[in-house]
Amino acid sequence: MKRQVDWDSNVYQWHVWVYENGNNYPLTRGKNESYQPKWAPFDSVHSKTLAYLARPSERDRKRQIFIKPDGDVTAFQVSYASEDITAFQWAPSGEGFFFVSREVEAKPIKKRREIYGDIEYVNREYRNSTLFYLDLQKGLDKTLQASKLPKDLREGNENKENNGTKEEKDELSIQFTCLKNLHIHDFDVASSGKKVALLATPSPNLAEQDKIEIYILDVDSKEVNKLDVPLVGVKRNILFSPDSTCVCFTYLRTGKWFDDKYIAVYNLDNNQITKLTPDVTGINECVSPLRWTTKGILIWWQYKTSSKLGILKLDGKVTPLVADNKSYIQIAAISLDGENFAYIKGGSQDCYELYYNDVRATNQSSILTNKAFAQKEVIEWSSLDGTKVEGILCKPVDFDSSKKYPLLVRVHGGPKSTSLPVALDENTYPIESFVEKGFLVLLPNYRGSNGYGEKFRSLNYQDLGTGDYADVISGVDYLISQGFVDGDKTGVMGWSQGGYISAFCATYSKRFKAASVGAGISNWVTYYVSTDIYPFTHYYLGDTPWNDMKVYEKASPMTYIKNSCTPTLIQHGDSDKRVPVSNAYELYRGLCDVDVETELVIFKNMGHGVNKPGIARALMKQNLIWFSHYILGESIEGESIEGFYLD
Structure with a gap:
């Protein structure tokens, strides 16, 4: 597609x-x-x-x-x-x-x-x-x-x-x-056509994802039977074996959202469960089964900023399918006999392309021919507590380490996500325009990011905000120490969880000269009582605000609003159910009350993500103007960057 x-x-x-x-x-x-x-x-x-x-x-x-x-x-x-x-x-x-x-x-x-x-x-x-x-x-x-x-x-x-x-x-x-109180999340049909495996909850309420159970439907009788699976938490990726005797699925190790995702196999003949855990497979990361072939299960997993494909046998043996260890594979498919497969892959010098049996079938990267585009380099630094953190540094083609560059930090959402070294892999912030204008851009994979193992993903448990800030600011300081970043010209931006971290950086610290908060949480209590996925806060903050208000206050940007001095652009959709727009209004009112320069832009009929290309243009244009003004000193009324208000 x-x-x-x-x-x-x-x-x-x-x-x-x-x-x-x-x-x-x-x-x-x-x-x-x-x-x-x-x-x-x-x-x-x-x-x-x-x-x-x-x-x-x-x-x-x-x-x-x-x-x-x-x-x-x-x-x-x-x-x-x-x-x-x-x-x-x-x-x-x-x-x-x-x-x-x-x-x-x-x-x-x-x-x-x-x-x-x-x-x-x-x-x-x-x-x-x-x-x-x-x-x-x-x-x-x-x-x-x-x-x-x-x-x-x-x-x-x-x-x-x-x-x-x-x-x-x-x-x-x-x-x-x-009328069976089943909301279907996923399903797979047995090769016989007589059975269907279902993943279902009692209702579509996103807060009930932890209640997902596995059912087997008998097509002829229409009877639905629940399997006895003593594994807690979210289950996904249901697949039948080619002979219809087993189903495999994924589950979170202890049910927590930041746990590793393992594959389990349920034998329908004897009701036995086999867990394909890291001690069996050798893979210490979240694993996703894509199709069960006659040769084994096609699986996908991530390792830092790359991803891999392999065929998994039930004894735990994994046979790699793609030799490339530096690129990122988005999605893959395979024939039932395991002989032919296709995938979409991107890298630092290539856009995402379609491959069939390792032969490239598309040429999306032709748009890069004879054009200068940001060079993306994976770098590593130590956070304030010694934790090793990786990130992507976006540099111009003619980068000169003897010069001092202004620096922008773009923080990804999630937190279970990853910034990747893939060409033109951005649709919210104008990374290429920033680099062309003379900025370096750092994309940190802060604690909680995918690809670095369960321990790293769990580090922000009851440490949201302060731990995230430590990873971001230590990356900034690392680049300053290399001699090519001007520490007086730094900014931070992000969307969703990245917007929250940007808001935290803007109120908790005085280090940044400008910030941009996209669909970000400003107050964890406000978020908890109004979001469509309130269990998210339980897993990262440990409890409800009524039982532990201190951890909510510690993690909330609004707690530090009187400390704020960072000019902040706030962008939000008025139909956002994931991070309701009340978060944006609360941050805006707080910044106004303490006399911090701020702009609030509400996008009508937009949910949590960007849903129209015109909105994407507006987001990019406003951010380019905002950071050019507050970091490079260009005038909002100046001819070169006029149009912040899109009139």
Whole structure:
């Protein structure tokens, strides 16, 4: 899949591309987007048919399954689900699809809305994602029958349904898990087609992720049985073995979010569990299974700023698939027999590219030809407590160590994430423009980051803020000690957890000349009572604020607001449920009250992430102007950087 930009409509668009015999082409174009491409099983009657998700029309925006048979120019809609289809798999026979879609809204709630307006009873009413099966031929028959009608009659039927004169009901699909209090997070279909493994919680409430259980659905009887898995915490990545006798899944070692993620195998014949832990596999990091092949399980894991692929046997033996130890592999896929595989990989001199059996199939990096771009170097330093910390230093091509450069720090989110030395790997902050303007940019992989083991990820337990600041400022001081950074010209920025750390740096310390806080937490109590993932605070701060207010106060930027003197730009979406916008208003009001220069920019209808290319441009432009003004001394009203207010 490729993400493309429609600047005129100010939207990102996703399209499925096919790469075949050296040629490539998109399945869809323009507003007709496509997602989640899946080839039919190779030994089925539809073996050369590609299925994907798309929206049928501008009027009907619910994602449905489409198929494109080999050689056909036209794709056919085959599903008519009442709500968006969020995930699907081919049945092993190729004769249909299993898919997940949300339950239709209950009639009493619809009636209540008509009488009283839109009301939400928090944690009382929800609509689970449930599992369905669609017979492919039935879907094709309905599509072909509809195609024989004149356009006005087809549209007339659609209008009747949309006006509410006809109940929205999927007459074609079989629903399996309705009324069983199961919200499906992930599923996999056994090769026999007779069983489906499910990962499910009682509701879609994100705070219930720790309650994920594993179930086996018998397709013929529709019975759902829970497996007895005595492993606590979040479980993910469910996969059937090729012979349908086992399932594998991942779990967190003790249930804590910063634990290593291990693979476990459940034998359905004898109910025995085998744990593929580091003492068995030799991998001391989070491991993700991608597909169970006849040769073993395709796994992905990260090591510092690179990642690896391998085939894992049940005895723990791992056979590496890719020899490159310096690049980062984003995602991978493999054939059932394990003979052919594909992956997307990027490096310091390359953008992310598609590879098939280690041969590059795309040329996204052509945009770098004859262009100067930031050179990314992995560096290491010691934090204030002696902890070894890595980061990425972004430098100009003509970097001169005898000069002194202004320095900006861009802190990644997460904290379970990683800054990587991949060319042009940034869509929120204008790293290339900063470097072109004369800045160096440091991307620290502070404590809590992925890729450095469980011990490192757990170091910020009950040490959020102060520990993060120690890792950031020690990196700044390390670069100053090398002689090529001007310690009087430093700034810090970040989004989400990176925004929080930037806010903490701005209020806790006087070291930075400017800061930018993107969707950041300003007060952990404010965050705890309003976020959609409040258990996050339990795992990192240790308790609720009512039981340990001191740890919340210690970690909150607002605690140090009277100490602040750093000019701070605050950017936030007003529809952010992850870090609600109240955090931005609280920081802004506090900075204003202590007479610190600040700007608050609220992006309407934006959630926690950047959802429009125009917003991405605005974020980058505002940050470039902000740091150029407060660190380089350029005037906000000056001709070279006018336009901070985008007018």
